[in-house]
Amino acid sequence: MNIADALFGRPLATEEEKAERIGPLKGIPIFGLDALSSAAYGPEAALTLLIPLGMAGAIYVWPITIGIVVLLGIVYFSYRQTISAYPHGGGSYTVATENLGERAGLLAAAALMIDYVLTAAVGISAGVGALVSAVPSLQSQTLHLCLGILILITLINLRGVQETGGVFLLPTYVFIACLLGLIAVGIFKTLVAGGHPVPVVVPPKITGITGSVSAWLLLRTFSSGCTAMTGVEAVSNGVMAFREPSDKCAKLTLTIIIAILMVMLLGIAYLVPAYGIAATDPGMPGYDSVLSQLLAAVMGRGAFYWLSIGSILVVLSLSANTAFADFPRLARAIAENGYLPHAFVIRGRRLVFAQGVYALALLTGLLLIIFGGITDRLIPLYAVGAFLAFTLSQAGMVMHWRRTGGPGAGRSMFVNALGAAATGITTLVVLVAKFVDGAWITVLLIPALILMMRSVRHHYAQVALEIRTSAPVHTDGLAEPVVLLPIDRWSLVSEKALRYAWTLSREIHVLHVGCGEDTDQLCRQWSEVVEKPAKMAGLPLPQLVVLASPYRFIVKPIVNYAIQQQIAQPDRNITVLIPELVESHWYHYLLHNNRPEAIRALLLFNGNQRITVVSVPYHLVS
């Protein structure tokens, strides 16, 4: 248990749960990293689509950003209301289930689960991608770096919420300070220069116009920019992780996150055209990210530049953590309704829903391995799930206000309806714009997941129905079991098992698989070592059965005999005693065969209700 303590920390008692709760200071790194880090890739994703327009593209940056910020504002207000209405944690799944019914809830659940796995994989690979483009010699280690960071994040999350917040505190706030500092200085310089500041490092020249503007292009630009909004729902899912009053605390955290994100998005959108910056093609030599150009233009390539770039790398790869904070809570909520395995409901030693963390780590690792740590292709699959969940959550809140009524319900309903309409339209835009690139995979995966969750629930219901009873125990027909005892030779191990057998039943069959010499010796010894003493003590005589085995199988004849007995004695339990040597060191098990395990497994699966298997340990001293 010492290794476990070192890796995961000492176990926490259920009563310690309150002390594990967090305030906004830690809440921002834990639930905000995904949303905040998107300031580093959202504008970039939008601007990349404007490359064909050359410098002329700059005029569309401002209106598109305004659109995204307005949408963000609507979503923010409606999630505030969700937190008030569901102070025990109201993610899209809970809200949709309670207000729109099971189908809508499962739809939200499937969409969100897919989105969280993608968030984790894309976050890690984006961080490693940025690192690798800075240090190209690491290129060949991309996958190993991704998996290393994944393992690190997994371990940190298994240590509990407090620890996770502590670890992520510094990089998050350095990132926020750098970006806000950049924007403040940039705006100051721009205003002083009358709107035309002189860049410290001149951004790369934009050459030529290769395309023309169209509604379709602007729509795709908008939907790419919308990736900046993923992660906004995290706080509302995790209200219970905040200290009392947890709804107030969660709302404050959400407000701070959204406010900072809005300032970042607007600031970048203001400065990019002012400094004459455009996106460069990531596949081409001379690629320089928009934030890197902006930092160099405003501040020069000094210490501040490198500190900012460093914090962006760290925050990008840690943005995966939002998925780790939220996925286990989501899985637990789904599992509580019986749609996922019960294990997701169990809090681990550090009060974390550990199985959810494992599951997410496993799925993310798989995704990283399949795509070799380069998850560019996954990005199109990405935002659909998040926006679908947004829409269902808003729609659910509309129904909620309609049902509950009360003062202010009308206004709240209006905000949520506006949110539902806006995010609903955005879902469609994103889906259409990205369908061919990969969003169709999400469209296929969602119903598959829903089907799976339904069948899990169905199975649990079946099992519960099958074993349920409130009837009193039946007391008739209790007969002592027929005891079968396989032995290889006469030894202290067999003696111990035989003595135990006598305490269980008067009918004992000692089974021995014939194998030449040992068999002859056992048959010769039998009357001396077993029959005579048994007769003298007045104990029932065990029957020695030698089983033939032409194929040298040991396990099969024993299993077959047990099954024959089960058929021959329909009103008795068949109890098979399996003597097992218990060694003091694990590596000694390599020296013994695994037949006891094989016999046990085969009897349990091939038997019916009446075969039970007993492990009779013999503890070796040496």
Next chain:
Amino acid sequence: MNIADALFGRPLATEEEKAERIGPLKGIPIFGLDALSSAAYGPEAALTLLIPLGMAGAIYVWPITIGIVVLLGIVYFSYRQTISAYPHGGGSYTVATENLGERAGLLAAAALMIDYVLTAAVGISAGVGALVSAVPSLQSQTLHLCLGILILITLINLRGVQETGGVFLLPTYVFIACLLGLIAVGIFKTLVAGGHPVPVVVPPKITGITGSVSAWLLLRTFSSGCTAMTGVEAVSNGVMAFREPSDKCAKLTLTIIIAILMVMLLGIAYLVPAYGIAATDPGMPGYDSVLSQLLAAVMGRGAFYWLSIGSILVVLSLSANTAFADFPRLARAIAENGYLPHAFVIRGRRLVFAQGVYALALLTGLLLIIFGGITDRLIPLYAVGAFLAFTLSQAGMVMHWRRTGGPGAGRSMFVNALGAAATGITTLVVLVAKFVDGAWITVLLIPALILMMRSVRHHYAQVALEIRTSAPVHTDGLAEPVVLLPIDRWSLVSEKALRYAWTLSREIHVLHVGCGEDTDQLCRQWSEVVEKPAKMAGLPLPQLVVLASPYRFIVKPIVNYAIQQQIAQPDRNITVLIPELVESHWYHYLLHNNRPEAIRALLLFNGNQRITVVSVPYHLVS
């Protein structure tokens, strides 16, 4: 079992063993591939060391080859004698153990085991290396190709000796025919041309002399050429695999293998200087292997060339098979003396010593993965083990003849003594020549392996001593067990387990880990569903024990309670019943937790002689 049948073939009965035995036709592919394929790399390895001498190196080829062939002859005669003396299979291990004692036997065993693993790894990677140099686009798949071939060879070997011989028949004989054809045509052309034949394709020109001849260089060349001799001992180890009269059959096989190998070595040594061929540096552009140059020079680059090159590739990668034929037999011989786990003695469904095949496959796979499928660095580790084993085997035979005497013993002793001296000196030469390059690893590994084998034997002896008895069973102090039954709620599963408990003992403790609602319900139901019916039927009342668990652990409180009972009731067995749901589909197990397994394992390891664990299955119908 159907998948197993398809992969490995139907099980074979012990009586079918005779039919699985082979003659020389299949014996040559099975036991000879390693020896024969070395004609493809032994001369190459020797000639590579002569590169610095330029064309002048050619004059040393013939004397060095003669030396190797003479050594081969000596080893051949002494192994013939070994086969006569040990018709049940006499590898170096058996011969050394029986004649020189345990220490020498273990030395031979360790040396051989290392050598077989290296044979398998080097064979596969050499074959893949040749393939990759022919098709460079496969370069990045080197490791995958190696592992694929490893899995294929493993599966083929698990299907049994007959099948293995059948699969390897064609490529082996194509290879033999091609090489003997090449030599015959080459010698004919050379004789017709009066010793100076005109090459069809002129071999690359040798440019410049960069070194001078020295005794040390010739010694290293000789020791490199000696790698051609590895694999010669395989037949003597596998005499029992041949059909009756098995010793005659084995000797015939050995004779054919050695005769073909000698002809190949001598033929190549004769033709290489005649055609003005020298080795090219394998690391440099324009590399062309000696056999490829020779084939082109004698036959031109036509169909015959490509057929030969193809068969060389196949035979090289299949040469690993010799290790698969012999390692399991060696491991079995060692395990029979108790120095390796007993599992190596068991014949599997196809009469193969399957555990040995698994172990070899695992070790070889590990080696391939560690070295990324490029095992150039392993070659220096290689021949030491084989020659050490040769030497011990010969020396053992000297003692054998000395002990047994009889007609012709003097002559036999002389042959073996000559063999021992020759191979002993070669061992030293190989060791010194390759020590720095990697032979030191073998020097460290051998004692480590010996230590391991000794400790395995010691452990078995300890265990046997500890459990041995021929005393009659003790019949005193038989008391019925205390039965502990953990349940989570009242259900048909708990009912079944309780009914079973009543058939075992009158003292039953029903354990329940407190967890809120379920606990309250169980306590409320208890008198109704258990106590009343028990009283009415006159059955002993089970005691309901609710265990507190502040850390939400379920397993730990149950295990602790069992251990407390074990201490509190020193003269009774503690029998823990664990109800287990048995599902009809394996994937349904993902929906249940693994607590039954955890409880079982913890009780068996942490308990002492008096805790037994019963699995009470409840078979679900759905």
